[in-house]
Amino acid sequence: MSSDALSNPVAVHIVAALADRGIRLSVRRGMLAATRAQELTDEDRATLRQYKAAVMVLVLLGDARTRERLAARQAGRGLLEPAAAGHCHTCGERLPRRRPLGRCGWCALAARLEAGGPIPEDVLTLFDPAIVGPQPVTPEGLDLAVPA
Ligand SMILES: [Zn+2]
Secondary structure (H helix, E strand, O other), X not given: OOOEHHHOHXXXXXXXXXXXXXXXXXXXXXXXXXXXXXXXOHXXXXXXXXXXXXHHHHHHHOOHHHHHHHHHHHOOOOOOOOOOOOEOOOOOOEOOOOOOOOOOHHHHHHHHHXXXXXXXXXXXXXXXXXXXXXXXXXXXXXXXXXXX
């Protein structure tokens, strides 16, 4: 079962609270990374581990690639020609090898943002493993010592 990351109050709070403290999170190869990681408390780390999938979704929502696609959608811009197999049918970006058809994770997030719908944690399965790592997301992939 996948829950809505935007409706996870703990995940939403930790991302906002860290941003207020000047700590920026990013997602790489299924791991969360943080700037100023040395300022994270044990409680911060425990919360990030517990809610890792929801936090990853929230971080990816704020990524420039999601924002660019949302802006393109809102401006009515899209592909003029059908995408080739293995490419996102909305932006044309190459899809993860295991997904021959469909929409990339960035476009899926942008579409859900535009629609105002829930954003289930399993949206992570649409992303390339270079970003979200092998599925499913596990709490072990928390590499907060690496600056983002
Ligand atoms: Zn796309």
